[in-house]
Amino acid sequence: MGIFDISSGNVDFGITCPGTVMRDLQHDEPEQVAKIKTLQTSYSSTQKAYQCDLWSTDLRPVNSFITAIDGLEELTIYNYERDVPALWEAIFHHGHSLRSLAIHTPTCSSMPAGLWTHDAVQVLADRLPLLKHLELDASPAEAEFYLANTSSNIWRRLSSIKAHLSPKSLLSPMKKDTLPVADIPSPPPKEEEDQAPSTANEQKDWVLDAATKLHGLESIRINVSLEDAASSFAGEHKWTIMGSSVFPEPNKQACQDLARKIFDQFSQQTQPGSEQEQAAAPPAALTHLELRFPRRLFDDRCQFWNMAFSVHVRRSPGTGAVEVLADEGWKTYMPDTPPPLYDMRIKMLNGW
Known part of the structure; x- marks a missing residue:
């Protein structure tokens, strides 16, 4: 096809969801598709302004493409759908191989509820037993x-x-x-x-309640998307028709306190019941937690940006010491939009 060399086993569609391209790859190069190990894509049946400009009106080719892979190890999805159980079935098809799963619904003006619920998190332990890294959304x-x-x-x-x-x-x-x-x-x-x-x-x-009970995770990223209203984590975001007038700094102390509390819950939940069993049990597997606070920003002339502030909690594998580190401030965090030539050719293949 001249656009993707999937022989490396790494396919990155960025923030696009090119269902037609996935269908053609699956038809023309089924053996190469089956060998994919890492996949990044969006999951959107409609256009999302400033975010997913290339979407798939029919999501069945996307689900079929994921299922056609024999042993996917890493999957990253930017999700814009409210209720898509078919996607879960495609993901659970890789229960024998998947080690990293990241599903995040980026901030937008009409943000859907997304895939993550308490029940969805709870079932991961049984359906994805090899999972070591997880990224999810919490309210x-x-x-x-x-x-x-x-x-x-x-x-x-x-x-x-x-x-x-x-x-x-x-x-x-x-x-x-x-x-x-x-x-x-x-x-x-x-x-x-x-x-x-x-x-x-x-x-x-809560989603967090189920997540902290997952055993075996080594790292986790939790996204808490903030609205424009003030919260414990940041002040009110005010903006006019020309862009942001007030984009306040995050409340670092509150964000750090929350990150440490969640991290400590992983340690407590992974230990058995009695004090004797706790003393004899191995230390918690989780060594890194990133608590990320995404927030939308409207710049000059209402240019849209996905911003985020992150706090990292790390446990030293050797000493067991825990440190909490916060970013200096808000940063952009979404992948870059595909280059114009790439985007144009993808749209042509998608029939647009």
């Missing part, structure tokens, strides 16, 4: 909740205490199929704080 709401609590079990203990004190709960029989309360259930909305404690127990678990 600002759960990040705020983690930051506000010194222990992941505080909410469960408070809920338990309220349940024992509540006359209403004593009158409600326990169903046989009731599940145990999770470590980090979602706190009730402010306007519902005075409702019965059972409401809190029924909240779904």
Whole structure:
């Protein structure tokens, strides 16, 4: 085809999602496609301004291309779809080989919920047993909740205490199929704080709660995409029709505190129950956590940028010492847009 030499086993479509190119590669060079080890692509059925300019109106060729690979080891996807179970099936096809999985929904004006849920993270341990690196998205709401609590079990203990004190709960029989309360259930909305404690127990678990229970990970990147409104991690982002008027610096201390708390949860979750077992257990596998806070920036004449601030937590394999390092400030973090010639030829192959 003259554009990709896939014999290296490394295929990088950048931030594009060229379904027609994938289909043609699979048809013309099936043996080479089967040998791919590393793949980076976008996953988008519609255009995303300033981000994914080349999309695939039919996502079936994308799923088929991923599945056609025999033993994929590294997969990076910039996702713009809200609910795509077909993609999970394509990913789990590589449960015998996949060691690195990165799925991130970049910031945009109408950001979808994305693929990451508590249940999606929870199933990774069974379907991707060789996974060593993971990149996922977590919501600002759960990040705020983690930051506000010194222990992941505080909410469960408070809920338990309220349940024992509540006359209403004593009158409600326990169903046989009731599940145990999770470590980090979602706190009730402010306007519902005075409702019965059972409401809190029924909240779904957070993505972070499931992620910190994954054994065997050596590194993880967690994206917490910030909105324009102020939060514990950065001030309000104000902008006009001509671009950003106020793009505040991140709250480094809050970001560092959250990163360390999440990192510590990995250490606690990977240890068995009793004190004797904890002492005899090997140290936690996780050695590097990157907590990244993406945020959109509108520059002069509303030029769009994907910005991010990152905090790194690293554990020394030798001494076990943990250090927390923060970036100097906001940086761009998305891959570059493909060169014009490359982009034009891809569009021609895609029939545009």
